[in-house]
Amino acid sequence: xxxxxxxxxxxxxxxxxxxxxxxxxxxxxxxxxxxxxxxxxxxxxxxxxxxxxxxxxxxxxxxxxxxxxxxxxxxxxxxxxxxxxxxxxxxxxxxxxxxxxxxxxxxxxxxxxxxxxxxxxxxxxxxxxxxxxxxxxxxxxxxxxxxxxxxxxxxxxxxxxxxxxxxxxxxxxxxxxxxxxxxxxxxxxxxxxxxxxxxxxxxxxxxxxxxxxxxxxxxxxxxxxxxxxxxxxxxxxxxxxxxxxxxxxxxxxxxxxxxxxxxxxxxxxxxxxxxxxxxxxxxxxxxxxxxxxxxxxxxxxxxxxxxxxxxxxxxxxxxxxxxxxxxxxxxxxxxxxxxxxxxxxxxxxxxxxxxxxxxxxxxxxxxxxxxxxxxxxxxxxxxxxxxxxxxxx
Numbered sequence: 295x296x297x298x299x300x301x302x303x304x305x306x307x308x309x310x311x312x313x314x315x316x317x318x319x320x321x322x323x324x325x326x327x328x329x330x331x332x333x334x335x336x337x338x339x340x341x342x343x344x345x346x347x348x349x350x351x352x353x354x355x356x357x358x359x360x361x362x363x364x365x366x367x368x369x370x371x372x373x374x375x376x377x378x379x380x381x382x383x384x385x386x387x388x389x390x391x392x393x394x395x396x397x398x399x400x401x402x403x404x405x406x407x408x409x410x411x412x413x414x415x416x417x418x419x420x421x422x423x424x425x426x427x428x429x430x431x432x433x434x435x436x437x438x439x440x441x442x443x444x445x446x447x448x449x450x451x452x453x454x455x456x457x458x459x460x461x462x463x464x465x466x467x468x469x470x471x472x473x474x475x476x477x478x479x480x481x482x483x484x485x486x487x488x489x490x491x492x493x494x495x496x497x498x499x500x501x502x503x504x505x506x507x508x509x510x511x512x513x514x515x516x517x518x519x520x521x522x523x524x525x526x527x528x529x530x531x532x533x534x535x536x537x538x539x540x541x542x543x544x545x546x547x548x549x550x551x552x553x554x555x556x557x558x559x560x561x562x563x564x565x566x567x568x569x570x571x572x573x574x575x576x577x578x579x580x581x582x583x584x585x586x587x588x589x590x591x592x593x594x595x596x597x598x599x600x601x602x603x604x605x606x607x608x609x610x611x612x613x614x615x616x617x618x619x620x621x622x623x624x625x626x627x628x629x630x631x632x633x634x635x636x637x638x639x640x641x642x643x644x645x646x647x648x649x650x651x652x653x654x655x656x657x658x659x660x661x662x663x664x665x666x667x668x669x670x671x672x673x674x675x676x677x678x679x680x681x682x683x684x685x686x687x
Contacts, residue, residue: 299401302413307456308337308338309682310389310391310392311392311393311395311678312343313340314382315343315344315396315401316355316398316401317346317398318346318347318365319349320350320544320545321569322421323419323421327397328354328610329356329478329479329667330356331358331363332361335483335671338678340364341680342366342389343366343368344365346368346369346370346401347370347371347400349661350449352367352617353572354509365454378485379404379407379411381660382408386408387412388609391414391648392414393415393417393678395417395418396416396419397419397437399439401475402439402442403439404442405418406442406446406600407446409446409623415682415685416447416448416449417449417450417678418449419451419453420450420453420457421593422612423456440464440465440466444471446676449601450473451472451677452472452592453476453477453593454613454614456594457474457611457613457614459473460635466502473677475476477593477598477665478530479661479665480667482660483574484576487575487576487603492576493633495580497580500566501566502566506537507525507583508538508580509581509584509644510540510541510543510583510585510605511541511544511586512543512578512596512600513543513596514546515542515549519586519589520587521548522551523630523633524540524551525556525559526555526633527633527636529545529560530633530637531640531641535641535644535645535648538564541577541581544569548597570617575602578605579603580600581603581605583606583608584596584597584608585607585640586607586608586609587609587610588613590612592614594614594618597609597618598618601618601657601658601661601665603626604657606626606650607619607625607657608624608636608640610627610630611628618660618664618665620656623653623656623660624654625653664670
């Protein structure tokens with residue numbers, strides 16, 4: 295049996311990789327933990343996850359445990375917790391960590407410092423577009439996060455090239471410490487979808503007529519997801535095509551405001567709030583077009599999921615979205631915060647069946663080439679082993 299060169303150099307011991315993350319709710323970073331750890335090499339690594347907070351019940355923890363991944367909770371309610379670093383230091387020693395991978399604000403700040411106190415290599419993934427327009431407290435937290443990443447983290451991974459360039463511009467981090475790796479998804483989840491069956495059962499579940507045209511958005515319900523603008527676009531869409539329904543998949547703090555917006559524009563009978571779901575592939579399989587009216591985004595994994603479900607896409611041309619959607623090829627790009635552009639794009643695409651089919655096929659090809667989880671995990675494997683080897687010298 296042949297071994298790769300890195301394995302020959304490092305030997306056969308499994309390396310303990312600790313993933314620190316703020317919480318395990320249903321955000322994009324949290325959900326991505328599942329396919330990454332499902333596909334991460336068990337020949338080389340023994341991974342475990344440590345969350346700092348409970349968010350919406352930490353539902354992703356159950357999915358990780360189902361994979362046999364140890365999941366720990368080390369409560370850190372705020373950055374001023376003076377016991378946080380000593381407890382993280384002790385935790386890393388107890389689990390005999392060989393490398394730390396941090397994700398989200400608290401983990402990026404405290405996890406990287408704790409790793410360096412123990413002379414451990416550390417990696418961070420930046421999942422969002424950094425912002426300079428925020429409240430003072432949030433800006434202070436962001437500045438502390440950037441300071442920690444610059445000074446204590448060996449490599450910061452950006453999920454899109456646009457986010458990487460933006461981060462470089464405001465963080466003062468050296469270019470050599472920042473790399474772009476696109477998020478991937480597990481295409482196996484979409485391989486055996488029975489589109490006819492899912493279309494019938496999902497629509498029956500939500501009371502959507504079988505011949506209706508279904509627009510779908512999957513997102514955490516936050517203001518910056520821009521869903522309020524899609525709701526405002528619906529009256530014009532319905533005027534052009536009265537068969538349209540809008541499926542909103544997800545939960546979040548902005549739901550009440552969105553429900554008020556639905557009432558305000560008079561489309562309550564056409565907007566369906568599904569709440570939090572763990573059957574995203576089948577919901578997408580029942581849809582006609584995927585819509586992401588987001589106002590800011592580093593690299594939205596839901597677009598890769600939509601492509602894997604063979605859906606044409608309408609999305610805002612922000613952040614890393616144009617790195618996933620080429621206007622006219624696998625979807626339509628619109629300006630953010632523009633209900634009129636959203637309505638025009640939806641009306642035109644819904645009326646053009648052949649365009650929907652060609653975009654769906656192009657999207658399937660793109661997700662296979664650029665956003666396959668196996669490629670992402672292979673790059674992470676190389677990074678982990680290279681850093682461990684460097685620290686062992």
